[in-house]
Amino acid sequence: EPEVTQTPSHQVTQMGQEVILRCVPISNHLYFYWYRQILGQKVEFLVSFYNNEISEKSEIFDDQFSVERPDGSNFTLKIRSTKLEDSAMYFCASSGSKGFGNTIYFGEGSWLTVV
């Protein structure tokens, strides 16, 4: 069964450092997302990406965050200068061509710890 893959599974970084989280969405999917989940809290939407541009972003997704699809298979989330409060599980997700109401599949997550 096709799946969304994420790397790394766990990263520890110093406050102020740049972090790049990588994702390989399901092939032939067109909509890509990043979500995050702080320990013990809800899964929160960060950003959606379609046709090589951001479709929507949340208030969390400020200038410290950026996304990129550098080639035909990878989708990345960059945090420029990490803060302690960025510590969370980050999930990449993708969905197929129908967009709305279509199933959104999640990866296993990248656990980011900022110290």
Add this chain to the structure above:
Amino acid sequence: EDQVTQSPEALRLQEGESSSLNCSYTVSGLRGLFWYRQDPGKGPEFLFTLYSAGEEKEKERLKATLTKKESFLHITAPKPEDSATYLCAVQGDYNQGGKLIFGQGTELSVKP
């Protein structure tokens, strides 16, 4: 403001003891209501999408139903392997990006 509220926050069942999880929602034009299962330290695993009131879907011991204001996830004769957090999420029709808004989840524990 779109909102999803799940109850109870935690549910402990004996193996074979059927029960239901509730998801109440408010959204501007529902495009889809999603149920996911999440194991500790893992990503949400897709279970069901419901699109309109009256719709029902089943998978093994799970059955999801939808009304205009809430959804129920019925668990029939649960087994210990059904223990997980069950997440409900909605997608509204004005969201150009198709984002999901999640509830806080119901943590289900099934004891043998």
